[in-house]
Amino acid sequence: MSHIVVGPQDAVASATAASPSASAASLPPSRAWRTALENIEARLLSGELEPGDHLPSERQLAAELGVARSSVREAIRVLEVLGLVRTATGSGPSAGAIIVSSPDGGLSAVMRLHVAAQGFPVADVVEARLVVEPAIAAHLATTTAAAHETTAAAHDRHAARSGSGAPDLARASALLDAMDADGLTPAEFLALDARFHVALAEASGNTVLSATMAGLRDSIEGYVLAAVPNLPSWVQTSARLRAEHRAIVHAITTGDAMDAAARVRAHVAAYHAESRLTGSPPATDHPPRRHKTRSARGTDRVV
Numbered sequence: 001m002s003h004i005v006v007g008p009q010d011a012v013a014s015a016t017a018a019s020p021s022a023s024a025a026s027l028p029p030s031r032a033w034r035t036a037l038e039n040i041e042a043r044l045l046s047g048e049l050e051p052g053d054h055l056p057s058e059r060q061l062a063a064e065l066g067v068a069r070s071s072v073r074e075a076i077r078v079l080e081v082l083g084l085v086r087t088a089t090g091s092g093p094s095a096g097a098i099i100v101s102s103p104d105g106g107l108s109a110v111m112r113l114h115v116a117a118q119g120f121p122v123a124d125v126v127e128a129r130l131v132v133e134p135a136i137a138a139h140l141a142t143t144t145a146a147a148h149e150t151t152a153a154a155h156d157r158h159a160a161r162s163g164s165g166a167p168d169l170a171r172a173s174a175l176l177d178a179m180d181a182d183g184l185t186p187a188e189f190l191a192l193d194a195r196f197h198v199a200l201a202e203a204s205g206n207t208v209l210s211a212t213m214a215g216l217r218d219s220i221e222g223y224v225l226a227a228v229p230n231l232p233s234w235v236q237t238s239a240r241l242r243a244e245h246r247a248i249v250h251a252i253t254t255g256d257a258m259d260a261a262a263r264v265r266a267h268v269a270a271y272h273a274e275s276r277l278t279g280s281p282p283a284t285d286h287p288p289r290r291h292k293t294r295s296a297r298g299t300d301r302v303v
Contacts, residue, residue: 032067036075039065044084044099055085055097082110111215122223125216126272129197133268134261136201136209137252140167143204145255169249172199176245186228189238194221196245200252227275237274241267 039061043049055061055076062069076097079085086100147165175196179189194217201213231237244267251260 032071033074033078035065036061036067036072037078040075040079049099051099053099055099057096111212119222120216120219122272125219125223126268128216129220129268130265132209132212133197133200134265136204136213137248137260137264138257139204139206140169140200140252141255141257141260143167144252145257148255167203167205167252169200169203169252172196172203172249175199176242176249179242179245184238186234186238187225189241190224190228191221193224193241193245200248224271224275227271230276231274237271241271244270 040049040055049055056064058069058072058076061072065072076085076087079097080087084099085097087097088095144166150165175192179192179196184192197220198210198213198217202210204210228234244263248260248263248267251263
């Protein structure tokens with residue numbers, strides 16, 4: 001019987017006349033869990049296993065592959081961290097290891113581990129933000145504008161659905177209100193700041209974008225906090241950040257994609273330049289338009 005093995009790194013398929021147990025038996029313990037992982041991955045790719053399916057028991061997989069149960073258990077732990085399986089003890093239909101579909105959790109977990117292991121260069125994180133975040137803001141604004149048009153057309157036909165199709169910015173707005181609280185330390189404020197940017201990505205409904213931003217959150221929070229001692233005035237900078245955040249949301253909610261993208265780009269680049277951590281940021285292509293935005297405290301700011 002041919003056996004297809006798809007490795008997580010090389011992702012190549014190979015056929016061999018030897019049985020899985022025979023080939024795995026000669027593997028050292030450090031490699032045995034990878035054999036179990038690759039076997040499960042191959043079943044997922046072939047469609048043999050799908051979300052909602054139970055994995056074979058540890059005993060059954062170990063016997064099939066000729067590895068110790070501890071190796072199978074290690075492979076399942078890795079899959080659980082990656083967001084591909086959920087495990088539960090006991091008996092019944094929810095017990096054991098079950099295939100789940102949680103790609104955003106898995107991707108963000110992998111990115112966080114890489115950040116924890118070696119970190120990303122600040123310049124690379126900023127550059128990635130300047131590519132990804134303006135696109136997210138523009139997408140949100142475009143979606144909002146389309147939803148407004150649809151709602152207006154439906155209203156003309158006496159069948160309006162309030163807010164139909166518009167991105168849900170409730171979490172992002174709540175985080176802005178939290179940032180307006182008095183007495184926040186720079187660490188507390190910047191933690192909310194990083195969560196705000198993740199919330200915008202989550203509002204897009206794109207799991208890859210939200211996972212990417214969630215995975216970068218620790219890195220973003222780390223470099224912006226490290227920059228605080230370099231700032232001329234934290235009070236002035238935090239006030240500017242608050243105003244910029246609300247201006248970004250205003251541009252999104254009014255459906256102005258170009259302004260939303262420009263404001264995010266200027267927001268990220270300005271803090272990077274002010275922090276003087278790694279030189280000058282890329283220039284912004286379109287300066288944001290000036291308009292009034294109202295804070296949670298009811299005061300108008302021109303930004």
